[in-house]
Amino acid sequence: MxxxxxxxxxxxxxxxxxxxxxxxxxxxxxxxxxxxxxxxxxxxxxxxxxxxxxxxxxxxxxxxxxxxxxxxxxxxxxxxxxxxxxxxxxxxxxxxxxxxxxxxxxxxxxxxxxxxxxxxxxxxxxxxxxxxxxxxxxxxxxxxxMLLLGRKTAREKIASLLSIIMRRDASLMLSDGQGPLTFDLPLTREAMADYLGLTLETVSRQISALRRDGVIVLEGKRRIIVPDFDRLLEETGDDADGGVPV
Amino acid sequence: MxxxxxxxxxxxxxxxxxxxxxxxxxxxxxxxxxxxxxxxxxxxxxxxxxxxxxxxxxxxxxxxxxxxxxxxxxxxxxxxxxxxxxxxxxxxxxxxxxxxxxxxxxxxxxxxxxxxxxxxxxxxxxxxxxxxxxxxxxxxxxxxxMLLLGRKTAREKIASLLSIIMRRDASLMLSDGQGPLTFDLPLTREAMADYLGLTLETVSRQISALRRDGVIVLEGKRRIIVPDFDRLLEETGDDADGGVPV
DNA sequence: CCGGGCGATTGATCTCGATCAATGACCCGG
DNA sequence: CCGGGTCATTGATCGAGATCAATCGCCCGG
Known part of the structure; x- marks a missing residue:
């Protein structure tokens, strides 16, 4: 092992x-x-x-x-x-x-x-x-x-997870500077569901919905392209200045 | 202030x-x-x-x-x-x-x-x-x-909250030793709802359901009597040996 | 004794996400 | 090229909990 x-x-x-x-x-x-x-x-x-x-x-x-x-x-x-x-x-x-x-x-x-x-x-x-x-x-x-699990909708949960992953691991990013951001999801749909307190079907449906609405673009199953990061952030339900002060 | x-x-x-x-x-x-x-x-x-x-x-x-x-x-x-x-x-x-x-x-x-x-x-x-x-x-x-917020049912959430409060603050307890345990809830229904990621109506309904089923007895709105603590624990969904090892 | 306010309860209905089920896309080994 | 496996998508239906709304009990001040 x-x-x-x-x-x-x-x-x-x-x-x-x-x-x-x-x-x-x-x-x-x-x-x-x-x-x-x-x-x-x-x-x-x-x-x-x-x-x-x-x-x-x-x-x-x-x-x-x-x-x-x-x-x-x-x-x-x-x-x-x-x-x-x-x-x-x-x-x-x-x-x-x-x-x-x-x-x-x-x-x-x-x-x-x-x-x-x-x-x-x-x-x-x-x-x-x-x-x-x-x-x-x-x-x-x-x-x-906890705020995410207790109070956010399925769509907000997905958008939040994407922005959290993008923020936390710059090493996943495949593009630099501004313009469309690209990265590979390091989690299966099931793992995402376990993260978000959802079922894998709901995760899949909401990712499809975000794609339909132009918030993200999918390349294969795992590669995510975010044409407009601010647009994604609006979907998270967090306030604009998001996150914890230093 | x-x-x-x-x-x-x-x-x-x-x-x-x-x-x-x-x-x-x-x-x-x-x-x-x-x-x-x-x-x-x-x-x-x-x-x-x-x-x-x-x-x-x-x-x-x-x-x-x-x-x-x-x-x-x-x-x-x-x-x-x-x-x-x-x-x-x-x-x-x-x-x-x-x-x-x-x-x-x-x-x-x-x-x-x-x-x-x-x-x-x-x-x-x-x-x-x-x-x-x-x-x-x-x-x-x-x-x-987080486990509670993401995966437990409303009834399990209420039972978990009661057992958490009972375990964490012995000073709230109004009875000693074994037998029925009595304590006063230090939270309103609304605060309980904010704790559990529910609405206050659901909190109220589930407390009523636990009362109907004999898991707890209410004295007024806030005083809780637990005739059988193990019975309450069964309702939480946690494993028997519950909690984090030392 | 009455009226207002607050917290709690209960009822009726709706909706979002779970559940059950079928299908699709891709990979890999034979 | 085919068959099996894994992961993902999509559809149909169901149900737990949200929402909207009415009522209750209790406390407190007049």
Whole structure:
């Protein structure tokens, strides 16, 4: 299920160090990091961990996309987290996973054994501070998501998801500057439905409706072209200045 | 709108110190805390801050209940946070409020001016660590809430809300030990609807249905008696061992 | 004692999204 | 080139919850 890559001799491709946790850390920490970290790869569709499983590591997404989801006994499932490159997975001090984590694309994670990571957090306040910031950002995202789930119409949900994906992962974008924006959806219709609290049929119908109305253009099933981003934003139901203030 | 209470000469009633942020801090920090903190009271129904307002403080709930909510331009609103005693409000490093904060009961908050609080966080790692733990707990709660909003039926939502309130604030309970549990709902039907992503009519109907089915007994509009807690839990749709592992 | 206001309940009807079902598009291996 | 699998689209129907509206109970002030 997983392959362990060799520990690289520099940290340059590791978001934990460079983008996620310890952006301000000093060089003497670098060596410490290297002794406890490793890489894991997953293929699209693979499960990273099941809810309730022992999780010996915390990790950060290097490339690819993973989802967190919760499932009720009767099979209803709701996605509760979307991990893009540089996002963090796991909780210091908690040995068991709380959610099902699934790779929705091919995925590379940079993992840290949990115990040493916890010790490192105590020794290196910057890491904890960065983790706090990231967690607060995730909480804000979760609350925006709650508004979407509780109060938005199906059409608004779809438009919101498209704009969230476009905003969160510029690396998906296939076009630069202004003019029509193009990107590939990293989620199946079913995954989108689990994200939005809808059925996959409703997702499909609403995407078709947005296409009919000229808000988006489809190229195949997954490639989305947005001729007018402001037009898409109007469909989300959010206020114009959208999002959380800094 | 607010009254400033005198700074007390001990911190004994202040959850920031004793339950929320700095459970492990030493006595020399106590004096520092006292120089920058103060109390504010709000009446039921009052707004604590509006989304987008300047927020010069972070705070912790001493007594009473407050809600965080988001509103769309057309008036649809979704509650995104419920603050019970010892819960924390505000975000270090962010001067503007991201949500509307409202007192739903009479409320006393223990406030810390933001700047000194941020300095204190840098000087006192325990505070940041505690805040991280609390934020992670809030994130877990938000994710459970997302499952509720996205996938549960109206009846399951009501049963879940009742069990969440019962679990989170033992201070509301009017009966001890086992046997029928009794407590007062701290929310109006409308606030419950905003919590659950429903209309107030649906909330009312489902509460009536649970009463008809003997899951709960009503005494007046607000007092709830739960003859059999396990029966209530069955109605929530959650698995038996419910909740997030430690 | 009465009248007004607020929160809650209940009824009648409508609608959006779920459900059930069939078909289509594409990919890959034989 | 065909057959099977996966993912997506589209249609027909149903139903949970929204919406619109009337009534109730209670508190409070005159």
């Amino acid at each position: 997983t392959e362990l890559a060799a520990i690289p001799d520099t940290c340059s491709d590791c978001p934990i160090r460079h983008r996620a946790v310890c952006a301000k850390c000093e060089s003497d920490e670098l060596e410490h990091l290297e002794t406890i970290k490793y890489y894991k790869s997953f293929e699209a569709g693979q499960t990273v961990v099941w809810s309730g499983d022992e999780m010996a590591f915390v990790a950060s997404v290097v490339t690819g996309i993973a989802t967190l989801s919760q499932t009720m006994e009767d099979g209803r499932t709701q996605m509760v987290g979307l991990l893009l490159p540089s996002d963090f997975l796991g909780r210091p001090g908690r040995p068991l996973a709380s959610y099902d984590v699934t790779a929705t694309t091919d995925l590379v994670m940079c993992c840290f054994r949990r115990k040493p990571f916890e010790e490192m957090m105590v020794a290196t306040p910057h890491i904890g501070q960065r983790l706090l910031e990231m967690t607060l950002d995730e909480l804000d995202a979760a609350r925006e998501w | 607010t009254e400033l209470a005198a700074i007390p000469d001990t911190c004994s009633d202040c959850p920031i110190r004793h339950r929320a942020v700095c459970a492990k801090c030493e006595s020399d920090e106590l004096e520092h805390l006292e120089t920058i903190k103060y109390y504010k009271s709000f009446e039921a129904g009052q707004t604590v801050v509006w989304s987008g307002d300047e927020m010069a403080f972070v705070a912790s709930v001493v007594t009473g209940i407050a809600t965080l909510s988001q509103t769309m331009e057309d008036g649809r609103t979704q509650m995104v946070g419920l603050l019970l005693p010892s819960d924390f409000l505000g975000r270090p490093g962010r001067p503007l409020a991201s949500y509307d904060v409202t007192a739903t009961t009479d409320l006393v908050m223990c406030c810390f001016r933001r700047k000194p609080f941020e300095e204190m966080m840098v000087a006192t790692p325990h505070i940041g660590q505690r805040l991280l733990e609390m934020t992670l707990d809030e994130l877990d709660a938000a994710r459970e809430w």
